[in-house]
Every structure is written in C-alpha cells, then in structure tokens.
Amino acid sequence: MTQFNIAWSPLLPTLALVLLAIGAVLVVALGFWSGRKGTWLRALGLVLILFALADPSLVREDRQPLKDVVAVVLDRSASQTIGDRGAQTDKARAEIEKSLAALGNVETRVVEAGGDAAEADGTRLFSALSGALADVPPERIGGAFLVTDGVVHDIPAQADLLGFKAPLHALITGREGERDRRIELVEAPRFGLVGKDQTIAVRVLDTADRGEPIELVVRRDGAEISRTRARAGTLVRVNVRVDHGGPNVVELEVPALRDELTALNNKAVVVIEGVRDKLKVLLVSGEPHAGERTWRNLLKSDANVDLVHFTILRPPEKSGLDGTPISELSLIAFPTADLFGRKIRDFDLIIFDRYSNQTVLPPVYFENIVRYVREGGALLIAAGPDYSGRDGLFYSPLGKIAPARPSGDIIERAFRAHVTDIGNKHPVTRGLPGADQTPPAWSEWYRQVNAESLRGAAVMSGADDKPLLLLSREEKGRVGLMLSDQIWLWARNYQNGGPYLELLRRLAHWLMKEPELEEEALRATARGREISIERQSLKSEVAPVTVTSPSGNSQVVTLKGAEPGLSRAQVRVGELGLYKLTDGELTALVNVGAENPLEFREVVSTPDKLKSLVEATGGTVRRISSGSGDSISLPRFAAMRESPLYGGSNYVAIRRTGASVVTGIGVAPLAVGFLGLLALLGSVLAGWLWESRKRREA
Template sequence: MTETWSLAPGHVPSVPLLLLLALCGVVALVEAGLGFVQRGRQMPRSRALAVLLLRLLAIAALVAIAFELTLRFDRVAPSTRRVVVLVDRSASMAIPDTANSGATATRQARAEAMWAASADARAQWRDEGLRIDVRGFSREVEALGGEAAETLAGEPRGAASDLAAALASLGDDDARPGERLAAVVVVSDGLVGTNDDAASAQLSEVAARLGVPITTVSTGAPQLRDVSVAEVRAGEFAFVENIAEFEATVVAHGSKGESAKVQLVRNGEIIAERSLRLAGDGVPQRVQFQVAPDRVGQFVYEIVVPPLAGEATAANNRRAFVVKVLRDKVRVLHVAGRPDWDVRALRTLLRRDPNVELLSYYILRDFDDIAREDTEALSLIPFPTEELFEQELGSFDLVVLHNFDAVPHSVGQYVDNIAQFVEDGGALVLIGGDLGFSDGGYGGGQMAQQLPIELRRPVGHERARVRPALTDAGRRHPITAWLLSGDGRAWEALPELDGYNPVALRDASGIGATTLLAHPGELDERGQPRPILAVSEPGKGRVVVLATGSTWRLGFAPELALVDGARPYDLLWLGVVRWLLRDDSSGRLQLETDAPRYRVDEPVELRARTLTAAYAPEPQVPLAWTIEVLRGVGEGSRDPAGEGEPALHAGNWVTDELGRAQQTVQGLPIGAYRATARRVGDDDVAASTTAVERVFIVEAPGRELGRIDADPGIARLQALAAATQGAAIDAADGGLLPESLPTLASEDAAGRVTARREVALWGGPSALLLLLLALGGEWWIRRRAGAP
C-alpha cells in the first residue's frame, strides 16, 4: 500500500484568461529574477535572496487562489488482473469430427484435453498475478466454478452460441473493484452467431470495444461426416389447391457422391420425397418441393433427410416450419335455369362476399322465345358448356345448379364430369324449382349415387306454402343449427316457402345422406318425411340439395324475424357455403395462437372464441384446453410410443361476455406442439364444433446445428485473435495454451485507490494571509535595505 499526492486544480480559467495569467506570472518571475541579479550595493545578497523567495511565495499563493488548487493524497493498493476464459457450451461442441492426424473426438473432448494439458500454462498465469475466471457461453453466459472450471467438463447442449453477447458482458467485476480485465481466452469451435457478414462485423466491433487481447482455441477439426438441412425457405401461408413452394438447402460433409432422400413431411406424414446425390463438403444444394395443400388448416411441415450411416449428428437432419393453409378466393360457378327472385337473392349474397369470385351463367332466353329481328341488340353470350364443364370445372370450389334443367342445355352429357368434380373434393349445390329436377338430367350415372335424394325419376314441383320442419340431424348440423338460437323456435317465426319438389331421401348412409329440413307432413313412398334440405358427403366432396326454389323468402318478408341480427336467408346460405367448403372458420369454437412459431422461452398465447349457432359471440362457455407434443414432428426424434402421454399443459376456461378466453403458457422446450380446446359438457352441439386444434413450433433462436463444418469457425477465431493481438491456437492440432498469455500492457493496469485525502490550498484565510505576509515581508525588507 503506497500513498501518493497530487495537485488538482478546482478551476481552470478560459484560454485567454489563462494566457494572460501565464504572461503575468512570467513577467513577475522575470521581474523577481532581475531584481535579484541587479540588486544595489545597499542590498546584501542574503536580503535579496529573501526578497526573491518572498516574491516567489506570493506568486505561488496567487496561483493557488486563481486556480483553486487542492492538494490530493491517495492511498493506492497494488493492481490485480484477470483473464476470462469463455468456453463454448453450444450443441455444436458435441459434434465428433476428425483431425488431420486421424484422431476422431468431439470438440468438447478436445477442449477438455487441451485444458488439462495446459495446466502448467495456467499456473504460470496465476504466478503472474492473473486471476482465471472461467465462464460457459451458449445463448447466455454462466460462471463455471469448482470441477467444471478445473476440467471444463460438461454436456454442451446450448441452442445457440452467442460469443458477441458473451464478450459484451465482460467488464469490470463489481465484486472485485480495482481488478482489471487483462485478457480473454475463447475455447470454441468458432460456430458462433450466424454466418453472415453482419454477425462477423458485430463480433469484431464488440471485441474491439473490449480492448483486450483475445486468445482463441479452436476445437473443431477439418474432417466431418454429416448431412444438414441448413436452411428452409417457406411462406407462412399457402392457399389450398394452389401450388406452394418449399425450398431446403442441404449441406453435406464427408459424403460426396452418396445418395440421400429428402422428404417433405406434414404433421408426421411423408407427402413428398426427392432423391439427392450429395455434393462435396460444404456445397449447398437446393431441393424444391411443389405441393398443393388439399385442405385448409394449420400444419407443421418438415424437411427431413434420413440420417446416413456414421453421421456426426442426426439432430440437424430435419427442420420444421408452420404453414397456414388458407382458402384462396372461393370460385363459385352459379348456373341458373331461369331468372327469378331466388336467383336474385343468391347472387346478391354471393356478390356481397369479397372472398367469393363468382362466375354466373343464367339462361335468359329460351328456345321458344320469339326470335326477333333485334338479335344484334342482345347482350347475350353463348353458354360455354364445354369450357365450363369439361375444361374449367376443376378450377371451381363450388358449383351451384340453380333450378337448372341440364338436358336441354347440353349439360346432361357433362353430369359425369360434375360427379367426378365432387368425388375429387368439389362442392355441389342442387337447387330445385320448376325446372331443376324436372328432366331427369341428374338421375343417371355416378351423380345419382352421390345425391342424398332420389332423382333417377324426374320430379315435379308443388306450388304450396310450406314451412319445413327441423329434423334431429338438422338440430346438430352446422348448416341448420342456428335455428336453435334463442328459444330454439326460430324456424317457426320464419316466412313460409312458396313451394317444394316432392323428393325422397335415398337409402344411402354410406355417403351420409341426411335430411336437415323436411316437409312438415308429407311422406315419401317409404314413409319418410320428404326432404327440403338434404346433404351428403360422397368421396372427398360434399353435396347440398335444396328441394325448393324459394329460399329467398327467408330474407324478404315483413316483420322478418332476425336471428342474432342476421337475416335467416344469410345464415342458411352462410352455413351451406361454409359447410360445403369445410371452412375452418365455420366452427363455433375457434382457437388461435398469437404466432405460429416461438423462440424458446417466449410466452405462447392461446386465444379461444365461442360462437352461437348464429355465429354471434357466446358467453360463459366452459372449455378445456391442452398443449401436447406433436408426435412424429420435432427437432429430435421422439419416442414413437408416446401415445397417451399426458398433456404438457392443460386447464379450463369459461369464456367472457364476448365469448373470449385466453391463456399464456411459458417454458415450453423446443419442439412442435398441438394446442386443443374443447367444449365441456355440451352434448347438444355437433361433434365437429366441440373441439378445435392449432399447431405451433418452439424453436431455438438460431440454427445451431444448421452448419457444423469447423473450417469457417477456425477461420473466424483466427481472425478474432489477430484483430485483438491475441494468440490463435488449434486444439485439434495439439495446440496448448501459451504460458505467456497476451494481456493488456501492465502500465495500463493502474493500481487501485483505496483512500483519498484532499487539502484545499486556496480555501480559508491561509492563502490570503500567506500572500499578504509574503508581499508585506518583501516590502519591509526592501525598506530596511533602503531599496526602492
């Protein structure tokens, strides 16, 4: 412990004043010196010397006052220095690779061996007064002590290795004031951060700002056998039945010329596969998949390369992403056999929906209408039957044949095409009336087997007011369940229809032929109520038959009884279209997550919404929710025998007044998950509306194992060492820590001030008294000597 002193000015005048004061000081000193040298005979040398000293004392007193000088005494303790050793704990350190010597080891093992073999060097550092501070880094920095610091032993599992953040966190240790950071040692494979230039620039900037030499120890070796799905490019959204492109970048090492499979997996099921001849080490190979999602919803897709024999790791052979498959604009073909108010109502409804792309063909002119001389004035166009029903049929999502007599308009020959369209997943609405079922056009071939009603014989049309009855199936079906809103008697308050087609339900339970609305009294030959609204689900498609051409009455009537503020007509057709198109939003229970993918430790928010049968918010609905691991999907291979595994999280909700509920879940590990919400204890609601699910992914912030080739890491560490005047050591080549570690120059490492005392030279009357005494003493001596 030593004590030092120093003068510290309390006030520094401005530059002009400082110059003026300096000039005055010089003049005073010169004048004092001249007075001593050119003294008269009457002034003996001793007295002249006294005058000079007194004058110098006065000048010093003036300076002390002018600059408010303080005398500072510091007690300084000797300086201590430390070296921080940053040890990479990310997952890439567990990768085994092979050195030029032929030795294969994991990077972690190489780091531990190097550390143990460098014990002498570390002892030397300590002898030089360096304290060794060992820390592990991955996504975050953790201090290592005890055995871990002595051996570096540990299991590297970190999902990322953020060296820049680790360096930025270094600085003075608050627990050890006065201790200075003298050097940093980085033990890593160099695969830190991302591979882009911006990340490298950030690392260089952080290192430069730290201002200490960084010695690097690279643990990676040049030879590796691995295939990695390094990158995936995919949009968050795709449109059903539209081509969506997913592209993966595959990087292989040590497997040049070998063949690998690249698979596209959806929710654990392989939906596409490509063969790939692997290129040389580190050469990125792009693999494209073009798929047309066949249904709407949210799915976890994965690009998977089944591991080759002897791969360093299988953890980077798959990469998952979430795609929400939406319905593009719904393309509807509306063909009507005759203009009437029902056509007007349906067209108005469909046109009002911005998500509907409507193409209409209405038969406006019959063949028995007078062929007038005014043909040129007509705005009519030909009915392009072949184009519509042969070439373009597959482009539609929904075909509405509205009181359309197929045979006279040459559509009868295309009925099989329409049937195939339905079989392949298309939606069909047949609307009756005076023409629609009259010519037997839909009664032959495949279509007859798809319809829920019997149309093999032509069916007439009854002009009679009728108010259909809701069947048991209709009470539960999404198309008609809205009739149960309120007191459940909504249908009875609705206007009557103008007429109906006396059809009969087919005995076809295989296609789910079901009557939702039936004639209130009339029975068919089998004694069953005649259907007014019936549905079926043949093949992949769906069919709705309306045995009436007057549903427009449900939207145009005096004192129309609205259901939750909506016209019954709108609700009926909204339900029909949503059901036909399997609209994901048609459910009365909806579940969303606030994002499709999350970083690990990021909170996951589930939001549920309940709707009445009329799609109004439904409050106070008890719900149960769960979050479970999505089987067959994930960063790592999971136990396939995980069926029945309890949910990771579960709970219960009761929706608020707006039919909403939400839950925030935290702490989910990396993986793919399925969130499920389910209505509790509601047996009266259709099964399809009682449970919904969403999938999402929790992933690492970076792609730790996306690119695991050590060469770029070695180069990066060498560059870092060179830029900071540190040493670069290759552990794979047998390199050890140097006994003489590059550190911050010792003169830069000042001692630690433990105490300070200050004496204000200008404060109080002492400086002024000293000044007066000096000037007065000089005057008195000069007078005694008879000097001027």
C-alpha cells in the same frame, strides 16, 4: 491505501500568472547581468510571491482498492447441446471461477447466453457480454472469457466497439475434425397459387465432401413427392405443386452420415401458403324465382369468386307454346358443350338452383358432373319443389351422388330450421349466430322437400326433424344438398332474418375444401416452445395424439373437449425443428422455432470466426478439449499490468486495473496562512539585512 498530491488553485487567471512569471524572470536576469548584489534574494522573494498567487495545497487521499471485474459468457445456444459441448462448458465454468478467485481482488460475473430468446437470431454472445458489463465503468473491466463453439452471430467489426480496453479470451468447445452435412435454402417461396408449381432452390453442403452423389428427398405434408440426386455445393432446383389452400409444409432431407455431428440440419422446411387465384363458380338457375338473386348477390359480393350464372328462362318443352320460332328469340344459347364438357374441370364449384331435368342437359353431361365430383369437384343442389318430382335431379344420373332421396311430397307449413347434434360439431354450422336459442332466433320458412337421408351428415333439420341441409363426400369430391328454396327469407330480413351470409359462405368454402372447414382435421401451431394441438371431429371420442420430435423421441398427449367437435391440448417441447403429430388416422406437421434456424446452419466448432477480434484485444483463442469424452484442459491464469499481449501458449491473463474509490480526503494549503506569511517575511528580512550589511561595508 493513502496517496499524496499537489493541487493548485490560482488566485489570478493563468495568463496573468504567466505574464508575472515572465516579468520576474526579466527582473532577475537584469539584476544578475548588472552584477547587483542580493539579486538571488530578490529572486527568492519573487518566486515566493508567485508561489503564493498559485495557491498550492497538499492533498491527502485515503483510497480503497476496487476489484477488477471479469465477465464469463457461457454459450447455451442449441448448437452447444451437440455431443459433449454442454459438459465441457460446465467444467470450464467451474475451473474459470476457481482460477479467477485464486488471483484475488477479482469480481467474476457469469452470464449464460442463448436458449429460446436467441433461436431466431442465432448465437448472440456479445449482446449478453454488453448487458453483463453495462453498469461497470470501462476502467474497472479486467477482461472477458467466452466459452463457446465459436459460431457466434453478433461479432463486432472492431475491438473498439466492445466498450472496454481489456483482453478478450475465447475458449472453444468441441473437437477438431468435426463433420457435418446440411441443406442450405437459397430460394424459398412464401406463397403459391393452388394447383401451380413453386420452385425451391437448395444447396447441399458437406464439410468433408468426397464427391459422392447425395440423394435429396422431397415431402409435402409428410408424403414423399420426389427424389433427386445432388452433389455437394451444387445448386438444385425442386418443383413442388401447391396442393391446397393454407399451409403446405415442404420438407427437403438428405441422409445423415455415420460420423456426422447432428442430423437436425440435414432437413430444411419450407411452409408455402396456398392461395387461390380465383374461385370459379358455375351457377345454373332452373327458372327465375325469389331466391335466385340471393345466390347471385352472395357470390358476386366476393371479389375472389369468378361467377358464371345462367338462368333458364325458356326451357325446351315450352318453346312452342306461343308459336315463336327459336331462331327469333333474343336469348343467349346455353353453352352446354363447353360448360359441362370441355371446361367442366375449370370450375371449383357447380350450383344447381331449383333446376329440374328439363332436357336442357342430356344424360351424358350429368354423367360428366358425377365424374367431375368423384375426381375432386364440388356440387351444391339448392332444391325446390322440382326435386321431389319425377323430373327432379335425383332421378337423373346425379342421383348416384345425391345425399337424400325425395319421398315425393312437399312440406308446406311454417317451421324453423335448427342445427342438429352432428351439426353442432360440424364447422359449417357450429356456432351460427342465434343457434344457441330454443327455438333458434331465425325467421320461419314455409316450404321443405320431404326426403330420406342416404349418405353424409344432416347438419340442419327442418319440419318434423326432417333433413334440411346435408353434406357428403363422394370419393375425392363433395356434395351439398339444401332441401328448401326459402333461404331468401333470411336475406330479406323477414322476421329479423337469419345468418344466411355466414351459412352460405361456410357451405361454399367447405365444398371447395378450405382447410379450416374440414370436419375431420388435426391441427398444430407452435408459439415459442409450446405446441397447441386441436382435433376437429364429428366423433364422440378422439384418440390421443403421438408427438414425435425431430430427433425421433415420442410422447403421447391426451386431448380434452373444448367445445362441440373440438378437442385441444398443449405440450411444451425441448427441441427445435419439425414435429410430427398423429392420432393413427390423421397427421399434422408443425415447426418449432424458425423454419431453418440460424443456430443450426453451421454447427462445426471453429476458432476462426473470433480469432481476429480476440487478438486485437491482446487475448487468445484456443480449444479446451483434451481428448475423448468431456475432459478439458485450461491454461494457467495470471494477472498483468497494462500490456499489448495477455496470453501465451500456456497461460491467459487479465488486466490489473488499479481502480480504487476515495474514502477520505485532507487538504493542507502551502502558500497561505502562517507558513506563507513566514516565508514572505523571511525573504524580506533576509534581503534587508543583506543590503544593510553591504552598505556598512561600503
């Protein structure tokens, strides 16, 4: 294709040319006004001079037409997997590509939007459209087609923000009259104090509300905790007790309808991170000794621990040895009635440090402690020589829950504590610094209570492989027993000490049921579409884990040993939502994707959201379903020059841009060289001949 045009390259500034042109017009006008002969020849000469000064050129351009670029954006978000929408999208793509190819001179760019990258932010089609056309000049864009269910979350506020002036057409999948029921989270706490209630506010929405009451089921960590009745559109507040530290997974679910699009959004998930306000610990030291300060310093160094510490300086059996009346002693009375009676349940942990049955506590209070443990409390006995005597705690009512029975003698010789085989699997003692050496890289101890294990697990042993640290469960509570009072040697860095801080903190936290220290636990975490499974167990073998998807599909995953007490596996999943994992004994829940993904908050297909933007570009929005199944019906495709409207009831059109690229160019000056000289000479000669003839005639 060849085009011709005139190009001007003035030899003088434009203002000078304008002034000269005005002067020439005045001269010619005066000549005609005065009736002078030959004025028209002078006018011709002046015009030719001005023409030469403007320096025009004839430009020839050889151009190659460029194809009109048309983008086709396919919505591949999760909501497009509902029903036949995916199949409709595939068919629409094939027909669009075929129709655009038939128009000729069209470059079709197909881009798929959605999937993993869009899960958190919803369906973002216009970001994908902008990326597909980023390298195309706006004047080459002939139009764009969106194949979507119409629920798009990045719609520009104005058509000007699209970055091009061409028609945008929206082809809507799905069908009219779709129905969906869903739960909308209005208020959802992220954190909560353990033992306290948190309020979750929800609203049940139904696109075809019939005024019927809807049952709302609430579960915590998979166990149902309440049911309530709600009506569509009404705000409902649900109180949930934060049961433990760490993640508390709360599910809110309403029953699915028979004609509903999907049941995935009938469930909302809230993960409340349980935090403890203050860990209240009661430490009772039976007498002053070297290790007493070790316990006190450890507990006082933790800002999250509220410590109550009593040391019995003058037991009742010694009150009369020096003759001093009790009323004259400046000692604080031991508030036994408060601590072991009315307020015992206020404590998260009770520690008896070298305490013997000194008649300070009557048997009824020991019975209270037994009851406190069995109902969920925690007890730690740090035993010294007192434990093996007849006044030891084992021979009080605490013997009912003590993990070991003393043999009556004390081992008093050098030994090194070491982690047992089962201790290598237990979270309290697994991986203690120095435990991987033989012997362990810890200082020696010199005293141990000889005892026989009765219950629980001996995670550390001492002299002659006798149990040194035992952990046991007692109904809902837990008991720990340390059969030596010389851990203070580690704290004093004797012979380079030992990991006393790590050990005692883990021990205290296990007793207070910190989730990460459970010896039998099934955990699951999600990153993207991949679920990481971890099984903590003291058993030699662990059962496979069944993973159940939100839609009810299941798969069995075999775990492999990673380190002592830990088995792991990873599995990639395809659905978004809450997954349930179980090995037949333990259950874990994990949410894949956002807790309540934006993608599933609205799943009913609609042309309304895109209508105003599409019509502002001159395009059209229409449904493509032609009836049952995945059959579709697309309008006729056409190409048009610039127009305010690019579609009608039975057709859609793209804009013909007329864009081209120059492949060759030629320039021919019109006012310089031979032609310009010939024109000027001709005009001068004509004027001279004319005036000469007039003189002869005169």
